[in-house]
Amino acid sequence: EPEVTQTPSHQVTQMGQEVILRCVPISNHLYFYWYRQILGQKVEFLVSFYNNEISEKSEIFDDQFSVERPDGSNFTLKIRSTKLEDSAMYFCASSVPNEKLFFGSGTQLSVL
């Protein structure tokens, strides 16, 4: 079965540093998403992306966050200046319209 791949699986960074989380969605999918899950809490929607632009974003997705599809296959989440509270598991997902989301295995981000 096709799958969403994410790299790296773990990322450790210092507070204030920029991080880029990378995702390769399933090739024929058109919608791309980032979700996050803080340890012990529920999975939270961050942003959805369609047709090379953000289609929806949550309150969590503030000016520190940005997404990009730089080359037609990768989908990235950038956090400009990381904070301690950004520590979480970040999941990328992709889908075709009105169908289930396929999730990647996640990137565990630890901000020290």
Add this chain to the structure above:
Amino acid sequence: EDKVVQSPLSLVVHEGDTVTLNCSYEVTNFRSLLWYKQEKKAPTFLFMLTSSGIEKKSGRLSSILDKKELFSILNITATQTGDSAIYLCAVEGQTGANNLFFGTGTRLTVIP
């Protein structure tokens, strides 16, 4: 505010038992309800429900949606230790783009 509530929060059963997991929701412009299983990292898809009263079944798992009472149940019969996981209920609401609003999950532990 959109809300998805799952119960119980955790459940411990013996192999062979049958379990019922509950999910109630309040979502603007409901489109669909999805169940995911989260073992180690990535939530893996189980069911997508859009219509009331139609049971979806996959092996020992089944699920049904009640759009009038705004809830869904996930049943697992003859549980096995491999069913141990967090079961996530997510609802797609608002406007399009498959954005999911997750509940906190039910942690199921099946002991031999």
